[in-house]
Every structure is written in structure tokens, then in C-alpha cells.
Amino acid sequence: MSQKRSKAEVATRPAEIVREYGPFPGTDRVAGVTHDGSQVWAATGAALIAFDPASGEATRTLTHPCDAGTAFDGTYLYQIAEQRIDKIDPASGKVLASIPAPGHGNDSGLTWAEGSLWVGQHRDRKIHRINPATGAIIRTIDSNRFVTGVTWVDGELWHGTWEAEESELRRIHPDTGDVLERLAMPPGTGVSGLESDGADLFYCGGGLSGKVRAVRRPKANSA
Numbered sequence: 001m002s003q004k005r006s007k008a009e010v011a012t013r014p015a016e017i018v019r020e021y022g023p024f025p026g027t028d029r030v031a032g033v034t035h036d037g038s039q040v041w042a043a044t045g046a047a048l049i050a051f052d053p054a055s056g057e058a059t060r061t062l063t064h065p066c067d068a069g070t071a072f073d074g075t076y077l078y079q080i081a082e083q084r085i086d087k088i089d090p091a092s093g094k095v096l097a098s099i100p101a102p103g104h105g106n107d108s109g110l111t112w113a114e115g116s117l118w119v120g121q122h123r124d125r126k127i128h129r130i131n132p133a134t135g136a137i138i139r140t141i142d143s144n145r146f147v148t149g150v151t152w153v154d155g156e157l158w159h160g161t162w163e164a165e166e167s168e169l170r171r172i173h174p175d176t177g178d179v180l181e182r183l184a185m186p187p188g189t190g191v192s193g194l195e196s197d198g199a200d201l202f203y204c205g206g207g208l209s210g211k212v213r214a215v216r217r218p219k220a221n222s223a
Contacts, residue, residue: 015169015183016216018201021056023210024049030205030212032070032080032110033149033193036090040203042212043070043079043193048088053197053214062093069110069149069193071117078117078132080107085117085135099135102128109150109159109194120147120159127159142177145170149194149205153217160191160204167191169202169215181218189213 022030024044032043039050039059043066050060068080076096077088083105087097101107102119109120109127117132127150129138141157145168149160157174161167167190171181185191185204193205202215 010179010182012168012182012184013218015185017186017189017213018216019053019056019214020206021051021053021212021214022206024051024058028210029192029208030210031068031192031207032066033203033205033212034070034072034077034111034195035197035203036072036077037074037198040195040197040212041070041072041077042205043068044210048077048079050090051212053201053203060090062088062090064088064093064095068107069120070195071110071112073112073132078110078112080110080119085110085119087132097133099130099133102130102135102137108146108148108192111151111195113152118150118152118157120150122146122148127157141172141174143170143172144177144179148191151194151196151202153196153198158194158196158202160194162190162192162207169194169204183215183218185215 027044048062051058065081071078084098103121108122125143127141145161146163148162167185169183190207192207204213
């Protein structure tokens, strides 16, 4: 599905970064991020690292290929690993199932919502809703910027961008892809993954900075 987007420009506001985490020992990058209700998980290339967002201390490490987006469905983790998406038991680290990634290795963000996985396509500027059991694409939303992270919160679809040394968090219309809200990250601050905590914060992967940044989520109707 591809819908025509509105040409109206949406004003950009500065993102409010409230805290930074990391870099974590033994890592120099963060790709995907997710939140399991209590801990934040960061994909660092060769391992998933969980940390306590209150203390900032790492609490778990699962050795697993993780070069892009991460998601949590309430029970299991999902992790993009090159051309596949692995379903992982967070207690044991065991891979329970794998499905093909829709971008065949060009995938970026990942989140869980409405019983589906939502996968960002980086340079293709798309977000796919896919069947978590088969990987089949259910529908596609177009963006007008690179997609580097994706999350749903309270019925709102947000994605991260990182293009031409500029990064933003964007709220878009889930049917048309129209940009409804824009939060600009500081110059030189990349966004390589995005997840909401379900409340007042977004967690943003910081790429080669090795950091995760917590950004204040704007109040509803404050755009």
C-alpha cells in the first residue's frame, strides 16, 4: 500500500534528551533497542545487553548476532540478525524460531504492535507490517526519510531518521505516512534504533557512540 502524502511542512521542535546510558563495557555501538516493561535491551552487534533504566547498570547479556532492530512482544525478544529475524527466549537466550527479514539484510528498526512485527527499511524509506510467524508482508507504509527505528505507543506510530548527519524522531500517520510531529536530535547525534517505554520516554540507539539516549515523549496534542 502506498498513499499520497501531504505536502504541508510540520514544524520541528528540539528533542528533549533526559538521560544517556553507556557506552557499555566491551561494546562500541548500539543498533536496536527495546523495552520489556522493566529493562531496556540494546543490540550491540554481537550481544544483547539489558540494563536498568533507573541505575543505568547492565543486568543481562545474551550473546547473539544483533546488527539492527530489537522488539519485545510481552514474552519473547525478536532480533534482526542480517537477513533474518530471530525469536528469542530472554530467560535462556535460546532461539525459538526464525523468519526471513523483508529487506534481506537492509532492515533497520523493529517493534511489536497489534500482534505483528513492524520492520523499518532503512534506505528504502519504508515500514512493513509483517506476520511474526511467517515473515509475510501484511502492508507497507512509505516515509520520506531513511528509517532507522520504529515504535508504537498509544496508537501513535513513530520512527527514527538519520540522514545527511541529521536525526529526528517523527510521528507519522499509520495509513498515509504523513509526518505529524518532528523532534530534532542535537547535531551529530544519530538515531539507530527507537522504542517507547509505553509511557513518557523514547529510548534511542546512538549508533557508533555506543550510547542509548532517553528522550522525553511529547504530551498528546502538544504538536
